[in-house]
Amino acid sequence: MTELASRLTPLNTELCRDSVSASFHLARSMPASASKTERIQPRALVDRFFEVRDSKPFLFQRSTWKTYLDGKSGLVHSATGTGKTLAVWMGPLLQWMKANKDPGKWNPKRPPGLQVLWVTPLKALAGDTTAAMQAAIDEMNLPWDLQGRTGDTKASLKARQMKRLPTAMVTTPESLTLMLTHERLQPQLSELKAVIVDEWHELLGTKRGVQTELALARLRRLSPTLQTWGVSATLGNLDEALESLVGPANTDDAVIIHGKSKKKTKLYSILPPVIERFPWSGHIGTRMIPEVAKEVEQASSSLIFANTRSQTEIWYQKLLAHRPDWAGQIALHHGSLDTSVRQWVENGLREGSLKTVVCTSSLDLGVDFTAVDLVIQIGSPKGAARLLQRAGRSGHQPGAISRLAFVPTNAFELIELAAAQDSIRDGKLESRPLIKSPMDVLTQHLVTIAIGGGFESSELLAEVRQTRAFESLSEQQWQFAIDFVVRGGSTLDAYPEFKRVELVDGRYVVTQKRVMSNHRMNIGTIVSDASMRVKFLKGGTLGTVEESFLSKVSIGDKFLFAGRLVELVRIDNSEAYVKRAKGAPDAVPRWMGGRLPLSSELAQGLRTKLQQAAEGDYVGPEMKRMRPLLQLQAKWSHVPAANELLIESIRTRDGYQLFFYPFAGRLAHEGLSAVLAHRMSRIEKISFSFACNDYGFVLTSPKPAPLQQALDAGLLSPDRLVADIGESLNATEMSRRGFRAIARIAGLIHGGYPGRQKPNKHLQASSNLFFEVFREYDPDNLLLHQCNEEVLENQLNASRMEDALRRIEGSQVVIREPEKVTPMGFGLLVDRLRERLSSETLAERIARMQAQLEKAATAK
Template sequence: MPDTITPKSPRARPPKPRHEVQRFFDALGWKAFRFQRSTWRSYLDGSSGLVHSATGTGKTLAVWMGPILKWLKDNPDRQKWNPKRPPPLKVIWITPQRALAGDTEQSLRAPLDFLNLPWRLESRTSDSKASAKARQLKKLPTALVTTPESLSLMLTHQNLLEQLAGVEAVIVDEWHELLGTKRGIQTELALSRLRKLNPQLRTWGVSATLGNLEEARDALVGRQPAGEVRIIEGYKNKKTKLESIIPAKIESFPWSGHIGTKMVPQVAERLEHVHSALVFANTRSQTEIWYQHLLKQRPDWAGKIALHHGSLDRSVRSWVESGLRAGSLRAVVCTSSLDLGVDFTAVDLVVQIGSPKGAARLLQRAGRSGHQPDATSRLAFVPTNALELIELAAAQDAIRAGRLESRPLLGKPLDVLAQHVVTVAIGGGFTSQELLNEVRSTLAYQSLTDDEWQWVLDFVVQGGSSLTAYPEYHRVKVNGDTYQVTERRTASMHRMNIGTIVSDASMQVKYMKGATLGRVEEYFLSRLNPGDKFLFAGKLVQLVRVQDNAAYVRRAKGTPDTVPRWMGGRMPLSSELSDALRNKLQEAADGKLIGREMKALKRLFQIQERWSAIPGQNELLIERIQTKGGHQLFVFPFEGRLVHEGLAALWAYRISRLQKITFTMACNDYGVVLQSPQPIPIDEAIRSGLFSTDDLLPDILASLNSTEMAKRQFRQIARVAGLVHPGYPNSRKSNKNLQASSNLFFDVFAQYDPENLLLLQSRREVLEQQLETSRMVSALERIGRSRIVVTDPPKVTPLAFPLLVDKLRERVSSESLEDRIARLQAQCEKAALKD
């Protein structure tokens, strides 16, 4: 009888990767969207690409599950998975803000933990502990969350290059925030280095609310990507509900900030009926003020509302973010520090204080509420100026029409390139032609000429033609064909100052007993005396002393003497929103007031039309008014503050060439006012080419103190290019010292090396970034095609009133300003009623 043979159980087949991913989605109660599945397939095909979808619709999982699916496919046998021996570096995730690294890491960890993948996921930013950074210099994790600056820093360590060569994918989060900035250019250069190390590298970007997708894609993947490149569209039209909290009384003669904190009771009432909310303000100063006023309105909310902005200490921000995630905070008053990335599903309302100056930014902030694909995002808009209601109406039209802002790209900034060249020279060195080919593979430097490249090499090797005699500027040494940094001090100083974010010098603000509140810019503290009280981190504090680069304070009672002002808080009106705003005014001119916002301004428009005119889309309104202050000329291009600053100087210069005349001026997002003690020959100026684009550049340079503006811009360029250094962490140089050093370089180059490319760059950046010369040209061309409407109103009109107030701010103290404005308003209202 033959032996009985017991058949073996068939070996269990490993589950298919897509089933594993489905299991993760099922556990969350979600269903994968088509754009997510499309992204996964593209990744598995070896493609790179850009995922474009509204905030809160699942972009993170769209790009993150691709590498996970590939690893599951390549490693089907779970028996061989060993958590104690995680796979080498596979994915680098670049986040635009170091503050987002922790939350990003938490989001990415969820599927890893659910699927029990043996991956090691870590962060590396300037906030990371020194021990973690030291460990990573020996062995990088399987997936690393980092920033552009930290990635560039890793490229200086030659011992990491072999591990970086094994990277399978780089994912750039919130690419629209980096695009068109020097940090974005720094990212492009770092990606070109990684592609040199691994030509098969996949590059994926995540973006929301962006107009120029093709340019964004090309900047991300470079000119020679491996495999196909896709743009994958997700949910562009997530359900969004925008509404205005309209004041009970609309002033017919508004001024910037006149509504402001008068709306606190209405905002508090709205917050009463929601579980959790974000209250966005456009500046850090505004957040401090609004936080205090909300607490005064509702003292019982102490501990339930919080403050969040970039100058607060990291520990404070982390506490606030944890409270938002847990749903324990009713509201957080914040700036753009909470615009991005952090996923707060508890937030069910966003309040926007003042106009965000762009349709895309409004949509981005609205998306912070209802942060799930099937949820409705809700935003309540609080105007600080009645005219901002027109901006909201215009923004809603732009959003419905899909006219979102593009991010204009920067063209080959040589300060960033010089920094990158030194970075690569520290990280193992390079040969000239190989690195040139690598740099030209980026979109930013595709047109870099041989002469420009040679200039950059000469600059880092010998300081250029002007600094040859100074050894400290001979940073890179040439050994045969190889360029390398050999001095340890040079490498150390460079590593401490990698990056393109250049802000005014700041100081820590600390309690006398040592707890840190955050940082305030040096220029603000320099104006304070011991004993002065100011609002900071939501608290009233009193300055005790400034010592060792820190401002020591104690808690105070009473009223503040001042509120910190941070530079860079002004956001100009975007060109897309400017165009939409002119469309709304055209509707008003035609007698069509569409929507609650426009209907609320009915009386304002009636007075404007009766006394002057409502400018149409193809009209330029000019108002001539004589007041006690002199002859006023109000011009309304509706092109944004930065453009108007340049136009005001240009027009004043051109008029002054016709006759000797002195001007004072003011600008806002809607127009310009020129004031003179004598009549302004506007008719003659128009006939003589006031709005012409002929000789525009010479006239701009002649009308402004362009040398001083270029000198200020050069300070940033000098820092990025490595000409000046802030010093070592424990002995930072003062802002005054850095300013003097950069000014000296500017003067030396201007006198002895006038064709210095960094000098030319500073002048170009002034024209393009500070004056928005391209928009000035477009504005003048549009005006040239428009009908010029010149009126002589009996009184200051509703459109002109905010400009008049801005003029008054220059001459009237803050204590008497409101009284003076109230008298002017009363006079105008009396005239309107009588009329």
């Protein structure tokens, strides 16, 4: 890859004094110097736009405009709320004004044809983005027509857009891909001047990002002079981000423009009154409600971020119970709530009528709320970049500082915050690992292009190889993809429904209307657990809950949802009917994908902070509060340095416990615990149970495990890791479950039509059938190989497991045999007990254990 460092444009700018989505209150008139018969000066018009707003363009904004006018593409990297939107939006406006300087020829009733496509990762961002862009058009009296096109756009507007596209359009990756299936739009797309991708860091490294890369490559083919720009914040691997955005062949003429990457941010912890020396996951949690309420009281408006939708439901209820006088002033926001509910909450934040909103990452991106002056983070966000992103949701007023208060749910999360602060200070933000050649996305793209006018094999192959994701696509992979969409591959050739694409006069096309309809209804790469709509018996929709949760809820059970306690009355097809309830909930909905993985960068930071503690260096309020806990850990066992692996061997009433502390993250530990248990059982027949968290894992056995013998035999070796994973875990079943997403994206199964979604069990049964057919009759099927690789990486984090073992291989293994469970091991022991005991019994058991351990700690 061409070295990009020489082409970066580092800029030392002041903090932008305005939010790009702030309201514009300028008079809608041309400058006094520009009458309808005079030619305008575009730069002067833009400068006046800023002057009336008592502002000036910042250096990185001017640099972006100049670079754009020079005909280049690029990536703007700047902190949230520093004017990135105006930086990339003004370029196309200036370009058009330079070519059309006579306002007397501007006709708002006949706006220019398509000039700009603005791609946003979330439909929720489209409204705010469109409003900010429209304000600039209005205040400069430009005859541009700006519209949105997402899944929420009215059918009547979409129909009009099919005849004539607006001058600028805000859309999503899915809606953009859907546009590519309409051949009639291609003449207008060929006139496109620029495509801008917002929040590129959120798409990078995902299948939606790959889908966007393929769409951009198609747009560049339709419009060879197209300029591609991206907007990004909180990202480590900027070179790869730029290459993925503009394509590897175009990076020589593309730039990275740095704006204000270090906005003034204040991070601090809301420390609990007492740090218990034997912490467990979630034990602080809602105990901190009074302290959090005090912070909320002092702020004008705040956002309370939780890492899961389940946590938001609980915190909303607890906060409202603590401050019932805030009824109507606090709200709930997460992705499973009905659109109307979310819009009401967002409007309340914009207007400043809400005191606080408990939310998930549904409010992480782009939408700017000027009134918000404090962000409260519940629990560790597991990454420095995510912490900085969330902090940026506050402080959008001129000269304001972004403030984030951190609420630990586990004492050890204080060390995570201390490590994250070090990473932010040193500029060591997480990178987004890229996806290479996902065959399910490619096969979907082939059908998209075949519907949208067709393609010749060699031409489309060359186009696809212009993307970063598929630049090394082999001829074998390409032929597999072609064969798969033409006849379903070697195993499905006998079934007509899988013959979606036909070769007609040298071009691959789709002629069947059924195929077109099914494909357009199922375009996209977002595949989640099947969901059910939750409705009141007397009308009104609350949102959606995943089918897997409702399958475990009985009629009459009460659960928290949308900030209310409801009782399940009945389930009809894909709708669950509820009524309001009183009392205590029987359950809280659990959504898939709720647990955030600990980033590798933050894991390294944790190890560094522990080493400093082991050396007696406690820097910062978080680490100072952890001193008694870590001193007891050192007294009873050991505090591991960054180049050490601590193993604790303890006998308890439940059996023999082996605690391992690699600090590699929960997902990697789940796989490592199974692999190490398997390796020891090969030496001596023994059964293990295990529990994991982000810091380590515990193996429990009814008799002593052959630890030293296993270490001598290569227990911690990275050799044969993949083979041992296959033998120790039910990887085949995990692949079978994971194949459903690939089958849906590749078009083997369909989720149904709007309002008539197929039940999850039907989709899973169908995908299982394809999985077994491919395993038995087509074991070299590339979709099958992709599934196995995704399970290894996404579900088992195999690369992190290998990295951890290679690091451990060069580290010193420290074995201790403490008499009692240590502070570091206590949380793991609780997680193991959690699976066997009810909540009430567990709480009683934990309380007794803590009392006994505290007594022992005090006595010594």
